[in-house]
């Protein structure tokens with residue numbers, strides 16, 4: 238019998254993706270295009286928030302959206318109907334986007350001149366957290382009806398996000414959602430996380446979020 | 460949930476190293492995977508068995524070592540391990556600070572492989 242030998246491999250499984258994401262960040266920086274990655278559970282309100290937010294900033298910031306919801310064209314169509322430039326990625330049932338898919342998506346998009354490109358990631362709190370998309374800002378949306386225990390169940394998502402937006406705040410009085418508990422749990426996982434509270438339905442809190450975003454995008458483009 | 464793409468990546472890396480090292484057969488692959496990742500070990504092995512058919516790594520066993528979540532305290536530079544089930548109660552055991560940075564727990568790493 239042949240002798241068993243040990244070969245050192247020492248490779249990070251996600252390093253190719255990370256390298257590609259870093260490359261994307263460099264080329265987008267040169268183009269002065271700010272790439273934002275929006276993640277949440279299905280139905281948390283990503284598309285709705287995007288439509289409302291873009292309406293507020295579109296006079297100052299040129300925005301494009303890359304839709305990655307699983308095999309549905311509905312979201313991109315909704316955005317296009319509002320005059321927002323959007324493309325639908327076909328993720329073929331994939332549970333997340335990686336830097337390669339985003340690169341291909343950007344090629345299919347007319348990126349030149351866009352100040353802000355937003356990825357609506359696949360609705361899922363697990364997988365998208367593990368794959369760097371090349372975004373400079375990772376935003377997670379948590380809707381009030383989902384409950385305040387999400388940070389405990391999906392800790393990785395909270396550690397990779399720069400911003401947490403608690404949405405559907407109009408449901409707050411109807412639920413036992415504990416906002417302070419969420420703030421505290423999220424800060425424990427990620428002390429630097431920035432938290433906004435909004436309702437895309439009533440418009441509550443939206444300006445705080447869009448003013449902040451607009452400022453980030455403008456600063457980035459300087 | 461994305462065991463499949465991760466497994467494909469593992470196989471690619473293993474096959475590349477096997478070619479470079481004149482390997483006839485890969486017997487065992489030793490991996491480090493962080494506790495924060497949600498991969499099911501059993502599924503990775505199942506996908507691997509399927510994908511590796513006909514390759515130098517056919518039949519290889521994946522041995523997964525879970526890497527604990529470790530934080531570095533920004534208050535006193537102490538490092539401490541965290542039980543993922545207790546992440547809501549986290550603070551530095553030395554100075555009680557709640558300001559810390561994650562230093563491990565997101566790992567996806569192939570350490571080595573045993574081959575003939």
Ligand SMILES: Nc1nc2c(ncn2[C@@H]2O[C@H](COP(=O)(O)OP(=O)(O)O)[C@@H](O)[C@H]2O)c(=O)[nH]1
Pocket residue numbers: 277278279280281282283284285286360404405406407408435436437438439
């Ligand atoms: N009450 C309320 N409903 C909302 C809010 N935001 C989104 N929704 C509703 O939630 C549902 C899912 O929203 P959608 O934007 O498609 O979620 P996505 O799957 O994350 O893109 C839709 O019926 C929206 O009208 C909100 O702030 N308040």
Ligand SMILES: [Mg+2]
Pocket residue numbers: 283284285306312357
């Ligand atoms: Mg949507």
Ligand SMILES: [Zn+2]
Pocket residue numbers: 532533534535536537551552553554555556
């Ligand atoms: Zn400390």
